[in-house]
Amino acid sequence: MTEKAQKTKNKSLVLRLLGVVLGMFLFGFALVPLYDVFCEITGINGKTRGQAIYQKTEINKTREITISFITNTNRGMPWDFKPLTNVMKVHPGEMNEVRFYAKNRSQEAVVGQSVPSVSPGEAALYLNKTECFCFDQQLLAGGEAIEMPMKFYIDADIPEDISHLTLSYQLYNVTEAAVTVAAQ
Amino acid sequence: MADHHPTGIKRWLFTTNHKDIGSMYLWFSFIMFIIGGAMAMVIRAELYQPGLQFVEPNFFNQMTTMHGLIMVFGAVMPSMVGLANWLIPMQIGAPDMALPRMNNWSFWILPFAFTLLLSSLFMEGGAPNFGWTFYAPLSTTYGPPSTDFFILGVHMMGISSIMGAINVIVTVFNMRAPGMTLMKMPLFVWTWVITAFLLIMVMPVLAGAVTMMLTDRHFGTAFFDAAGGGDPVMFQHIFWFFGHPEVYIMILPAFGVASEIIPAFARKKLFGYSSMVYATASIALLSFIVWAHHMFTVGMPVAGELFFMIATMLIAVPTGVKVFNWVATMWQGSMTFETPMLFSIAFVILFTIGGFSGVMLAMAPVDFQYHDTYFVVAHFHYVLFPGAIFGTTAAVYYWLPKWTGKMYNEKMGKLHFWLSMIFVNLTFFPMHFSGLAGMPRRIPDYNMMFADFNMLASIGAFGLGLTQILFFGIMVKTIWFSKEKAPDKPWDGATGLEWDQLPCPAPYHTFDTPPKVS
Numbered sequence: 001m002t003e004k005a006q007k008t009k010n011k012s013l014v015l016r017l018l019g020v021v022l023g024m025f026l027f028g029f030a031l032v033p034l035y036d037v038f039c040e041i042t043g044i045n046g047k048t049r050g051q052a053i054y055q056k057t058e059i060n061k062t063r064e065i066t067i068s069f070i071t072n073t074n075r076g077m078p079w080d081f082k083p084l085t086n087v088m089k090v091h092p093g094e095m096n097e098v099r100f101y102a103k104n105r106s107q108e109a110v111v112g113q114s115v116p117s118v119s120p121g122e123a124a125l126y127l128n129k130t131e132c133f134c135f136d137q138q139l140l141a142g143g144e145a146i147e148m149p150m151k152f153y154i155d156a157d158i159p160e161d162i163s164h165l166t167l168s169y170q171l172y173n174v175t176e177a178a179v180t181v182a183a184q
Numbered sequence: 185m186a187d188h189h190p191t192g193i194k195r196w197l198f199t200t201n202h203k204d205i206g207s208m209y210l211w212f213s214f215i216m217f218i219i220g221g222a223m224a225m226v227i228r229a230e231l232y233q234p235g236l237q238f239v240e241p242n243f244f245n246q247m248t249t250m251h252g253l254i255m256v257f258g259a260v261m262p263s264m265v266g267l268a269n270w271l272i273p274m275q276i277g278a279p280d281m282a283l284p285r286m287n288n289w290s291f292w293i294l295p296f297a298f299t300l301l302l303s304s305l306f307m308e309g310g311a312p313n314f315g316w317t318f319y320a321p322l323s324t325t326y327g328p329p330s331t332d333f334f335i336l337g338v339h340m341m342g343i344s345s346i347m348g349a350i351n352v353i354v355t356v357f358n359m360r361a362p363g364m365t366l367m368k369m370p371l372f373v374w375t376w377v378i379t380a381f382l383l384i385m386v387m388p389v390l391a392g393a394v395t396m397m398l399t400d401r402h403f404g405t406a407f408f409d410a411a412g413g414g415d416p417v418m419f420q421h422i423f424w425f426f427g428h429p430e431v432y433i434m435i436l437p438a439f440g441v442a443s444e445i446i447p448a449f450a451r452k453k454l455f456g457y458s459s460m461v462y463a464t465a466s467i468a469l470l471s472f473i474v475w476a477h478h479m480f481t482v483g484m485p486v487a488g489e490l491f492f493m494i495a496t497m498l499i500a501v502p503t504g505v506k507v508f509n510w511v512a513t514m515w516q517g518s519m520t521f522e523t524p525m526l527f528s529i530a531f532v533i534l535f536t537i538g539g540f541s542g543v544m545l546a547m548a549p550v551d552f553q554y555h556d557t558y559f560v561v562a563h564f565h566y567v568l569f570p571g572a573i574f575g576t577t578a579a580v581y582y583w584l585p586k587w588t589g590k591m592y593n594e595k596m597g598k599l600h601f602w603l604s605m606i607f608v609n610l611t612f613f614p615m616h617f618s619g620l621a622g623m624p625r626r627i628p629d630y631n632m633m634f635a636d637f638n639m640l641a642s643i644g645a646f647g648l649g650l651t652q653i654l655f656f657g658i659m660v661k662t663i664w665f666s667k668e669k670a671p672d673k674p675w676d677g678a679t680g681l682e683w684d685q686l687p688c689p690a691p692y693h694t695f696d697t698p699p700k701v702s
Contacts (some may be wrong), residue, residue, distance in 0.1 A: 010282050010354050017350045021388050028392025028422060032407060035418050042487075074411060115410060121485055172411035 048116050051135055052128035057156050059093040065154055068166045069098060077173040078106040079140070084147065092126075093156040100133065100169070103145035111175045112138045119166045126155040127165065137174060197292070200284030201692065202269045203587070205291050209266030210580070212294060214656070216258030217573075219302070221649055223251035228611075228645035231638050236629050244628035245313035246305065252316025253334075256434070257341045258298050260568065263576045264437040265290075265348050268376050270587060272352060274682040274690060275370045277361025277699045282354035283347075290347040297340035304330035315626060317427065320408030320419040324400045332401065335394045342387045349383035352376055361681075363701030367458065370680050374461050375440030378468045382429045382436075385472075390426040393419065417482055424475035432471045435535075435567060436464060438575025439506060442528050444680070445582050446510050449525035450517025451677040456509045463502035463509075470499045480551045489548040496546040500539065507536050522675075523597030527578035530570060530605055538566030541616065556626075559619025565612045574604070577655070584662065585670035586682055589689030592662040600658060603651040610644030 001009075039047065067090060069083035080103040090096050104110050114134040118124035129135075133148035140146065154165075190198070199205060226247045230238050239247070269287065273280055281287050304311040309328030312318065323331060356377050360369070396419075399405040406412020408419045447454045454460065476484060476492040484492075510532050519525070541563035545551050554560060585591050618637035623630055630638065670688045682690065685699050 006358065009358050013354050013357060014283070014350060017353060017384055021346055021350075021384050024385050025388035025392055028389040029396075031389075031392075031422055031425070032396075032418065035415070035421065042485075113411070170410065174411060177412070 048118055048124050048127055048129065051132070052130050052153075054095055054128075054130050054153060057093045059091050060156055061091050063092055064089050065092060065158065065162070066164045067154075068164070069100075070166060070168045071100070071171065072168065073171045074173060077112065077171055078110065079104055079112060079171060080145075081112075081169070081171050090154060092154045092158050095130075095151065095153045097149055097151045100148045100150065101145070102138065102140065102148060102171075104140035104142060107142040109139060109141045109175070110173060112140070113172050113174045114138075114169045115172065117168045117170070119168070120162065123158070123162050123165045126158040126162070127167065128153050128155065134169065198288065200280070200288050202273050202280045202284070202287065203690070203692065205287050206266045206269030206271075207587070208291050209262045209269060209294075212291070213259050213261075213263035213266060216254050216262065216298065218652065218656075220251050220254035220259055221652060223247045223254065224645060225649050227251065228642040230628055231630070232642040233639065234630055234632055234635050239628070241628045242310065242313055245315075245626065246311040248626055249312045249315055249318075250301075250305070253301065253312070254298070255568075256316060256430070257338075258294075260434045260572050260576075261341075261345060262294060264376075264379070264434070264572075265345075267372075267437060267441070267576065267579050267583075268348070268352055271583065271682065272355060272373055272376060273359075274586075274686060274694055275373050275680055276356060276359065276364050277681050277695050277701060278355060278359040279693065279695050281351050282359055283351050286347050287351055290344045290351065293340050293344040297337045297344070300333050300340070301337040304328075304333050307333070317423060318397070319423070320397065320400070320416050324397050324408055327401075332398065335398050338394045339391060342391050345383050346387050349380035349387075352380040353384075361695070361698040361701050364681075367461070368701065370440075371443035371454065371457070371460055372437065372440035375436045375443070375464055378464050379433050379436045382433050382468055382471065386426045386429040386433075389422065390430075393422045393426065396422075417479075420479050420482060421476070424478045425472075427478065428475040429468070429471045431564070431567075432467060434572050435575075436468070438531065438572045439464065441575045441579040441582075442510060442531055445524045445528040445578055446513050446532075448582070448675050448677040448679070449522060449528075450514045450519050452513055452517035454509070455512035455515075456505075459505055460509055463505040466502040467499060470495065470502070474499060477546055477548075477551070480548045481555045493546055493548040497543065500543055500546075503539060507532060507539075522581075522594060523592070523601055524578045524582035526598065526601045527574045527581065527604075530601070531574045531578065534570030534574070534608070535567055538563055538571060541566065554619060556624055557619040558615040558623045558625060561625055562612050562615035562619055565615070569608050569612065577604075580659075582675070582678075583682075584659075585674040585688045586686070586690055588663050589670055590662050590666045591668055591670040591674060592658055592666075596654075596658045596661075600651060600655050603647065603654065607644045607647035607651055611641050611648055612644070614638075614640045614644075 066087060068087050069085065071081045071083060073079055073081050080101070082101055084099045084101055088096060088098065102112070116129075116132075116134050118127055129150060129152045131149060131151040133150065138146075138148070196204065196208065199208075226239065227244065230236070230244055269281065272278075301311075307328075307330045309330060311330055312323070312327065312334045314322040314327055314331075318327075318334070356369070356373055366374075396405065396407040400407050400409060400414075406414040408414050408416050410416065443454055443460060474492055474496045476488060477496045480489060480492070514529075521529075541559065545554055545560065545563060581592060581597055614637040618634045618641075621634060621637075623634040623637075672687045673683065674688060675683070681695075681699055681701070686694055
C-alpha cells in the first residue's frame with residue numbers, strides 16, 4: 001500500500017474512533033437523566049410522585065398499613081424538625097393527616113426544602129400526598145416555629161406483601177439559592 | 185540501514201520512535217511505582233502497630249488516596265502502554281505505531297499530569313484525601329482546594345490514555361504485515377487491542393464524572409448534591425461504570441504477557457489460541473454490566489443486587505478458561521524455570537487466588553460483611569500486584585535482551601523473584617484474615633484485635649519495598665554496566681516475528697520493509 005493510501009486509511013479509522021470517544025463522553029452526561037428514567041420505569045428509587053388528587057375509592061378496612069415518619073436535617077440547617085406523630089396505622093384508600101413541627105433556631109431567616117424518601121422503594125408509588133410542605137420551599141424568620149400539615153392516602157391496590165412503610169424527610173438549607181432566584 | 189538518531193535531551197523530547205517512547209513509558213512507570221510504593225511504606229509504617237505513631241489521620245488519608253491514584257494511573261497503566269509501544273509494532277511486522285507524533289504527545293502529557301498531582305501534597309489543605317475512588321460529596325463538598333488540580337490531572341491522564349488506545353487500534357487494524365491475519369497475531373497484541381477498546385469507551389465517562397465534579401464545585405450545578413436535586417449514589421454509578429472496565433484494562437495486557445511467556449518456557453504452543461481470544465473478548469464485554477458489585481451496600485433493591493451478582497459470577501467463567509489454558513499449555517511441556525517463567529507461573533497461581541476472593545465478594549449477601557474491609561484490599565492487591573505487576577516484571581525480564589541486547593544475571597533475577605514471592609504473600613495474605621475479622625479500610629488506627637495481622641503485613645511490605653530496589657539495581661547493572669551481550673535467540677522456545685526475524689538488540693528502525701509471515 002502506498003504511504004498516501006495508508007495515511008488515508010488511518011485517518012478515517014482515527015476519525016471513527018474519535019467519534020466513539022465523543023459519544024461515550026456524551027453518554028456519561030446522558031447517564032444523568034437516564035438514571036432518573038430508569039428509576040421511574042422500575043419505580044425502585046423510593047422517590048414519591050408530586051402532588052396527588054384524592055380519588056374517592058372504597059376504603060379497604062380489612063387491611064392495615066403501618067406508616068412511620070422520620071426526619072433529618074442536613075449539616076448547615078439550624079432548624080428543629082420532627083413529626084408530631086411517629087407511627088400511624090391506616091387503611092388503604094383512606095385520607096389521613098400528619099403534622100410536622102419546624103423551628104428556626106438561628107437569628108436570621110432561613111429557607112428550607114424537604115426531600116421525601118420512602119422505604120421500601122417499591123412502596124413509594126402507592127403513597128399519594130395531596131398536601132405537603134415538601135412541595136414548596138418554607139421560609140422561617142429567625143426564631144420562628146410552625147406546624148406543617150401533610151395529607152396523604154395509600155393506594156387501595158398496594159401489594160399484599162407491603163404492610164409497613166417508612167416516610168423520611170430530609171431538610172436542606174436552600175436560603176442562598178432562594179435568594180438568587182428572588183433577585184433574578 | 186542507517187541506525188543513527190538524534191542525541192541528548194532533544195532525542196527524548198521529540199522522538200516519534202516507538203522503542204524510545206516505550207522505554208520512556210517504562211522508566212516513567214517505574215519511577216511512579218517507587219513513589220506510590222513509598223506512600224505504601226508510610227501507610228504500613230503507621231499501621232505496623234495500633235495507635236497513631238507517625239502521621240496525622242488527614243495525612244494518612246492523603247497517602248492512601250495518592251497511593252491508589254499513582255499506582256493505578258501512574259504505574260500500572262503507563263507500564264502496559266510501554267510494553268505495547270515496544271512490542272506491538274515488532275510483533276505485527278510494522279515499522280512503528282500508526283500515529284508516531286501523537287504517540288510522543290501521549291507520553292509527554294504524563295510527567296506534567298503527575299507533577300500537577302504530586303505537587304498537591306505541598307498545597308494548602310494538602311493532597312486529595314478522599315480515596316482514589318473520590319466519591320461525592322466527600323470530594324465535591326468536603327475536598328481540599330487541591331481537588332481541582334486532581335481533576336485537571338485526571339483529565340490529562342485520560343487524554344493520554346485515549347490517544348494511546350486510538351494509536352494501538354489503528355496500528356493493529358491497518359498496519360499488520362501481509363499474511364499476519366488477526367488470528368495469527370500474538371496474544372499480547374490481541375489483549376492490547378481489546379484493552380484499547382475498553383479504554384476509548386470508559387475513559388471519556390471518567391472525564392464526564394470529574395467534569396461534573398468540577399461544575400458541582402464551582403459552577404453551580406448539583407449533579408451529586410441532594411440539596412439541589414442531585415444524587416450522591418449516581419456518582420458511584422457513573423464512577424464504577426468507568427471503574428470496573430478500568431480494572432480489566434489493568435490486567436488484560438498481563439494476560440497477554442503470560443500467554444507469550446508460558447509457551448516459550450514450556451516449549452509448547454499456547455493451548456486453545458482461539459478460545460483465549462474469545463475468552464478475553466467475553467471478559468471485556470461482561471465488564472460493562474457488573475459495575476454495581478462495588479456498590480452492594482448502597483441500598484440497591486434486591487433485583488439490582490441479584491443481577492449484578494450473577495453477572496459478576498459469570499465473568500469467572502471465561503477467566504477460568506484462560507487459567508485452564510495456561511495450565512494446559514504447561515501440561516507435558518518441556519519446562520525450564522528462568523526468571524520470566526517464574527514470574528508468569530506465580531502470576532497464574534496468585535492471580536487465581538485473587539480471583540477466588542473476587543468470587544466471594546461477588547456474593548451480594550456476604551459482601552455486606554466484606555465490603556469496605558481489608559478483605560477487599562487483599563483481593564485487589566492480589567490481582568494487581570502478583571497479577572498486573574508480576575506480569576509486567578515477567579515481560580521486562582523476557583524482552584530485556586530484545587530491547588537492550590544485554591542479558592540480566594539469572595541468579596539475581598531468581599533472587600528478585602523469590603523475595604517478591606515471599607514478601608507479596610506476607611504482605612497481602614494476612615489482610616484476608618483481618619478483613620474477615622472486621623477491620624475496615626482506609627483507617628489510620630485500628631482495634632487491638634487486628635494487631636498481629638497488621639504487623640505481619642507491614643513486615644512483608646517493608647521487605648517488598650526493599651526488593652524493588654534490588655530490581656532497580658538489576659536493571660541498571662544489566663543495561664549500563666553489563667559486558668555480556670545477549671545472543672540473538674536467548675530463549676530457545678520463543679516464537680514470533682520479534683524473536684525469529686530480529687537480532688538482539690533490535691535496531692532503532694525495524695521492519696521498514698514488511699517481513700514475510702509464515
